[in-house]
Structure formats: structure tokens, C-alpha cells
Amino acid sequence: MEHVVVIGGGPAGLTTAYELKKLNKDIEVSVFEADKMVGGISRTESYNGFRIDIGGHRFFTKVGEVEEMWRDVLSTDFIRVPRMSRIYYKNRFFDYPLRIFNALSNIGAYESVRILLSYLKWQARPHPREENFEQWVMNRFGGRLYMHFFRSYTEKVWGIPPNQIRADWAAQRIKNLSLSKAVWNAISGANDTASLIEEFDYPRLGPGMMWERTAELIEKDGGKVTLNARVEKLERSGTRITAVEVSGSDGTHRVEADQFVNSMGLRELIQRIDPPPPQHVLDAAADLAYRDFLIVALVLNSPDPFPDNWIYVHSGDVKVGRIQNFRAWSAEMVPNDTQASIGMEYFCQQGDEFWDMKDEDLIAQASLELERIGLAKADMVVDAHIIRQPKAYPVYDTKYKDAVDVISEWINSLENLQTVGRNGLHRYNNQDHSMLTGMLAARNILGEDNDLWSVNVERSYHEEFQHEEKEEFEASKAS
Incomplete structure (x- = not known):
């Protein structure tokens, strides 16, 4: 029986495993996730009954097979949410769209x-x-x-x-x-672009609900999803990956497999292959950069101070970049009607002054910035929780394109390794695109020949996803 190892339990990795078990239940699938929970940046964390969406995730797609998977996994657990967002700039609020x-x-x-x-x-x-x-x-x-x-x-x-x-x-x-x-x-x-949609679907308990349920279904079909399991090394023999070395609470284990699908950061993937790739590939990986992210979730002793899903903060006199109102996504994100849960989102770098700031100082700054913008008084904050998210966004700087070209050429020379998802392709994918790369990787294992590196180019998002492209894709599945 063929064994497939999937590195990472975010949307791309779990979709790969789900698709494999859906198409062929006899395949052995092992998912290794370094974190304590599945979902990656699409997870939903919980704190004292308050549910926290890491970055805000709308469920909207024009990719039919992604929509089908959402419905198969969550069924009636989606709610329809009106989109309301504004831009804060120069002490004024601008409607957006x-x-x-x-x-x-x-x-x-x-x-x-x-x-x-x-x-x-x-x-x-x-x-x-x-x-x-x-x-x-x-x-x-x-x-x-x-x-x-x-x-x-x-x-x-x-x-x-x-x-x-x-x-x-x-x-x-x-x-x-x-x-x-x-x-x-x-x-x-x-408002005919996807970035300007007026309504979207949302899991009633947050996006992590989707990925927790997906992991359950994978295991129900005989797959295995292991948490707190960090892939430290990928062993290589010529043009094949032969095994991964996984560290966890019970020590380090070597796991052999026939096929490998990666969704961790492309830079880290290249650095963990042993023996290592040629020097020019290692140099290209070192050129890849990421933007990190943290969210200060503030609990207020009053009902919601504003109705928006989120507010984009363009003003330079505060550091916060976006502000979420979690109840505006789903009432079930907040455990009572007397308090509000507000997510203050900050973009930063691991190791910089803001990332390393003490939690109490972060909470104080977020509370004061909420007041400075005019949304709520700082003394209304009665509790808070902080989540730091490394490698939230791959950076599209002047070096990234040449680096990805070099890396992709070398990875394509390997017989049994594919890389998927936002960080695995170093491409700022939306959730549905990440899922699509996972689906196509699974189908490649079963005999198709899909170019994962061109998913965003060939089947681009928003209104550019044309009917003829979908028909062409459906025809390729039938052939």
C-alpha cells in the first residue's frame, strides 16, 4: 500500500490528505503538524470561551471543487454573513467598498x-x-x-x-x-470583483471549525493527523525523498514513505533536505522573506463598539493595521451578549521590538490605540489574549521571483516531492487557492500531471476565473 506523508496541517496540507482519502481510501496518509492544533493561519483559537480568527477569513470562491469540499465537510454549519468594512484614515471612516x-x-x-x-x-x-x-x-x-x-x-x-x-x-x-x-x-x-463581495459564508464557530472537522474525517477514513509533530529533516537519495525525521513530545522518529507533499515555508523546506540541494538553490531559499503577524484580542465590558467585520487602519499615527469585531463574523465567536471581543492586528517581524514586547505592554498599546481611533475607551478593556503568528505572509520583494524560479526548477527535478499552499509555494494565495493546490497535488499522486506552480496564473482568482478554464479542467479530469 502506497504511503504519503503530508507536512503541515493547514488548509493546503489537510486538503491534500482529504482528497487522497476521498479518491482512494486504500492509500496510507500521515499528516504531521508542528502546532498544537490544525488550520495554520486559518485556525480558530479559543480563550475563556472567546473564539479568535487569526486574520479574518471569508469563505468565498469561484472554484467549484473547493466549494464542494466546504459543503461536504461542514454541511449546515455555514452561516451567511453580510460584509461590512471601512477604512480609517486621517481621523475619518471611509466605507469600503x-x-x-x-x-x-x-x-x-x-x-x-x-x-x-x-x-x-x-x-x-x-x-x-x-x-x-x-x-x-x-x-x-x-x-x-x-x-x-x-x-x-x-x-x-x-x-x-x-x-x-x-x-x-x-x-x-x-x-x-x-x-x-x-x-x-x-x-x-x-461590486463585481471578489474583493468587493457584499456577503460571504463563514463557519459558525470560525474557520478553524472547517479544518478540525477535515482532520476528523481524514482519521475516520484511516488517515493519521499528528499534532506537535515537527518535521526536522527530509532525507534524500538522488532525486527521491526517502523519509522524514519528525520530532514530538515522545522523541524523534524516522518515517519512510513513497510520496511527500509539503506545505511548510519554502525556505525552511529547502534548508531541511539532507543531503542539501546545490548551493545556488540554498542561496535562493535564503533570499525568501516573510512578514509576521500578531493579534491582541481585547475583551470589552460592553457590547460591540462598531458593526464592521473589520476596519483597515491606514493612519500612520497608530501601529495597528486591521481591527476585527469577532461577533460581526458570527455571534457564536463571543460567549455572551454583555461583552465584546475585538482583534487588534499588527504586522511585524520576529525578533523586532514589537514582536518581543511584553504582553502587558502590547495590551496597553492596543487598548490606547482603540481609544485613539475613537472606537472604545481604553478602560473598557477587562481582559486580553495575544497570539503571535510567524510567517503569516510570504513577501513579494524584488528577490522573491528569481528565488522561486530557481527553487521550483530544482524541486521539479525530484520524483516524489510536491509543495503546496501559501508558504509552500511562496505565493500569497487565498484559502481556496491553497486548497486547490492540495487537491491537484493529490491528483498528481494518483496519475495526473498538474503544474502546481502556475495555479494562480492559470486559474486566477476573482472575476478572471473564466468558464472556459473550468470546462477545460473538467475535461482533463474526464480524460
């Missing part, structure tokens, strides 16, 4: 004219090449709007100037959106 009169009243007539003139200028004389995020945005929105709504928030999220972020990231995250389209959406109510 854009509402034309709200935006104009907040910006003012004079600045609105300047934004329009800047937009016309960049339409007439755009950057001839779009190599970085700044150029990409200016060509579509103009320099003035870029300065207001893109530059400060992008620097806060990534910790580097926008002109050091490749245009790939913008093309992937806000594809096919321009100022003219945004204004039309605001006037007509069309």
Missing part, C-alpha cells in the same frame, strides 16, 4: 478634484513598465489616490516601501480593478 458620497464628503471637493486630475495625468502618461506595486497602482488609480490609500497601508503591512514590492502582488490581490471601475461600482452597486 467605496460609497461615492461618503468618499467625497470625507475627502472634500478640493482634494477630490486633485485626485481626478492626478488620475487623468497618469492615464495620459502612465509608467511604461509596471515592475513594482507603486507603478502598478499609480497607472490605475493615479498618484494622489495612491498617496492617500495605498502607500501608508502597504508600508504598514509589509514593512518595506511599496516600490520594493513586485507588481505581481498587486496584480494578484486587486486584479482588474481601476479607479473608473471602482467609481462605477460605487454608483451602480455592481
